[in-house]
Amino acid sequence: VASARRSSAKKKPAGRYHHGDLRRALLDVAGAMLEEDGPEAFTMREAARRVGVDHRAAYRHFEDRRALLAVVAEDGYRELVEVIERELALAAPSDHGARLGRLARAYVEFANRRPGRYQVMTGPRVNEDGRFPGVETALADAFHLVRRELDAGIATGAFRPVDVTEVVLTLWAGMHGVASLIAMRRLRVRREGFGDFAERAIGHTVRGLLRDDTELD
Amino acid sequence: VASARRSSAKKKPAGRYHHGDLRRALLDVAGAMLEEDGPEAFTMREAARRVGVDHRAAYRHFEDRRALLAVVAEDGYRELVEVIERELALAAPSDHGARLGRLARAYVEFANRRPGRYQVMTGPRVNEDGRFPGVETALADAFHLVRRELDAGIATGAFRPVDVTEVVLTLWAGMHGVASLIAMRRLRVRREGFGDFAERAIGHTVRGLLRDDTELD
């Protein structure tokens, strides 16, 4: 009854997607579903339904569900790089501690603005088995921003000559940890305060990086 | 054909579970499934199948799938508290920096030993809507261990008088971040080195906590 009503009253949607933009349409709709109800709630069938296409059509553009989510993750890392670069442009090139704080702020605010996408990006499903090299390189690009800032701080002598790989991982873990606490609703801070919190949290680690003779407020 | 063969060849499993240990059996089997294939792979039907019971029987003991996983998470946090306390007992009560390092080591090694369970514990599904107060209190107990150690360090003057809530969250975020990196296989450290890495990672933040006149190696 319901299906009969649907097909008679609404007919087929007008859009055809013979042009290759079905791929784009599916990715857009996936992003929307992710932010509405989280990664679990994304299904191939519902995505196809929203686009107005048979669910089988999606497999013409994505090998399977994971492959589609991998592209979502990749796009997410690219956007993350953009917002971080934009935030860093606002800070003095010489204040290396402040720059790492800004970086953490941009990272956490991104995760807070797109929690569904962020969960896909950091979930084990997309990352576990070196499949999806696109995700790997996009993530590496984001990761590299932290290394660049840390290297710069060490080169100018603002930071102690620490093990760079280890500290980059530590900073990355800290930012992701804060973002996760937020996703788990474990942070009793009002929403607008997340960026501030991230900046202060990373500040505790940055303080450990500074040379002992550095002046602190 | 298959179902006919199964029922004729194997008959019903002998166990009855009229004693109330079906609940226990389901939790055990859930733990095993989680470690085998991750949280996604856990299903009520497969769990019931392994226990040798109709899948409907599980709903006699757990309201739904999430409720069962919540108990798994709660048990996980209790075990986490135990392993942390055990590790802390090995450290001098007066070396507060080292104690936080030990705590991070125990935390990360737990996550690495039971990755499936850890993902359930920290996933948003179990935590999102204040349902399952048992999870909340078990997590609070674990969280409190960090606060206790930090308070002690500040009281003796080893640490600066920082904002305790903020720093506890920072340390917690750092530990979880490292554990997540491991789960995502983003840490190019051999498996036995995870605990060492966690200890050093948290050490960078601890260094920021120490009074400026503290001797460092």
Add this chain to the structure above:
DNA sequence: ACCTGAACACCGTTCAAGT
């Protein structure tokens, strides 16, 4: 009390076929 058969409304994915 505890357990189950049958059913409902979903999934992801594949085959063979349509334009």
Add this chain to the structure above:
DNA sequence: ACCTGAACACCGTTCAAGT
């Protein structure tokens, strides 16, 4: 090339009924 109908082997959850 691009799309779909029908089907397979799964899910979580519920009803009404069995012991």
